[in-house]
Amino acid sequence: MSFDDLINRIPANIHARTKSFISGDIAVFKPEKYVIESKIRMNDYHFIIFHSTPPIARVGGRELQFKKGSLVSLEPGTEITVYPHEKNQLCQYISISVKKNFAERIALEAFGRDKIKFDKLENAYSRQLIESINNFEFELTNFGNKYPIMLQSIATQIAFLLLRDTFAGSQGYSEMSITNDDDYVAKAIDYMKKYYSCSITIDGICRAIYLSPSYFSRMFKNKTGMTPYKFLLELRLAKAKELLSESGFSIEEASRLCGFANSAHLSTAFKGNEGLSPSEYRKQFQNIHTHDMKNQHR
Incomplete structure (x- = not known):
């Protein structure tokens, strides 16, 4: 070495x-x-x-x-x-x-x-x-x-x-450094968007941007109107909706690809946020899509 x-x-x-x-x-x-x-x-x-x-x-x-x-x-x-x-x-x-x-x-x-x-x-x-x-x-x-x-x-x-x-x-010039709250929030959001499919945690995000979890949570909610956990959950659910809209992915596959531990974890989060189970959401989306296709061919 x-x-x-x-x-x-x-x-x-x-x-x-x-x-x-x-x-x-x-x-x-x-x-x-x-x-x-x-x-x-x-x-x-x-x-x-x-x-x-x-x-x-x-x-x-x-x-x-x-x-x-x-x-x-x-x-x-x-x-x-x-x-x-x-x-x-x-x-x-x-x-x-x-x-x-x-x-x-x-x-x-x-x-x-x-x-x-x-x-x-x-x-x-x-x-x-x-x-x-x-x-x-x-x-x-x-x-x-x-x-x-x-x-x-x-x-x-x-x-x-x-x-x-x-x-x-x-030379009296410096590129943007991470020294204010907006920079830290932007960095945290970039991190979530990059690693949402992995088993990341709020503590892990804080380690990546070098802030204490308590300070970060207060700052993030003040800047975005929601907690880091809520932001990450909604990001994962949005990605899950995209996959559920495509017939090529099973619910279990969508769960893993969006950072949920398993399909039960996704189902609990989905029902709590959307009022529907993942399978019900997929069926509803397919019905709407089929209806739209029929209207286009009239």
């Missing part, structure tokens, strides 16, 4: 509870705790995305308080020490290490820079970056190293976006 040196400097009890996604050129870590009062020196380019306000840290001799919703970009050789924080302080962040040679090759090919110099430590990050990190996690979780060309492609995209977001920050 090419990031052993960095991993060995993380206390074993913290690393054991850290989600790690590692390829040859990039390592993505999702810890549950900060490494406190331990000076860590970065040998590669290192980036941190904060989804909650972090403790004060000493970086390169300066004490800094980074903000929630920021991207912190560190050059090789940078030393960072995180100070103690309140016991119940949220710890939601992503730590990304990019191999020095890999980052510098991307910088040269994409930006024409033979040397990488970060003018700002703290920048904004783009939605595309978060999506690429999620894709990297999905690929490794589901396929491991089976498709190296796919991993290399996603790793290249992540490195490019990390550099572009950082360079954009130094």
Whole structure:
């Protein structure tokens, strides 16, 4: 593993509870705790995305308080020490290490820079970056190293976006970052539309967008007028109606394809929302469709 040196400097009890996604050129870590009062020196380019306000840290001799919703970009050789924080302080962040040679090759090919110099430590990050990190996690979780060309492609995209977001920050420009409620709601809805057929939960959505379930539920209802659960249920039912309108799908197949555990689960949700069972809805739709066809041929 090419990031052993960095991993060995993380206390074993913290690393054991850290989600790690590692390829040859990039390592993505999702810890549950900060490494406190331990000076860590970065040998590669290192980036941190904060989804909650972090403790004060000493970086390169300066004490800094980074903000929630920021991207912190560190050059090789940078030393960072995180100070103690309140016991119940949220710890939601992503730590990304990019191999020095890999980052510098991307910088040269994409930006024409033979040397990488970060003018700002703290920048904004783009939605595309978060999506690429999620894709990297999905690929490794589901396929491991089976498709190296796919991993290399996603790793290249992540490195490019990390550099572009950082360079954009130094120029006083940044792409839309996920820093307000509307962005979080849009991201959650995109996630539901993409994964509604899977066994996703509200807790799972919150983990994907880095918000607490209680805050997310209040915010989502305030913005959309319905709870996240209700929104996801109606999305699944709408998709189920589409499939039930087509004779090629059985009710059991429609249930699985729309994220319901089984046909009984779909039937309960359908009756509660529509007042009809799935089979009754299908029959009603077919009768209406047959009637319309007859009228067209008169």
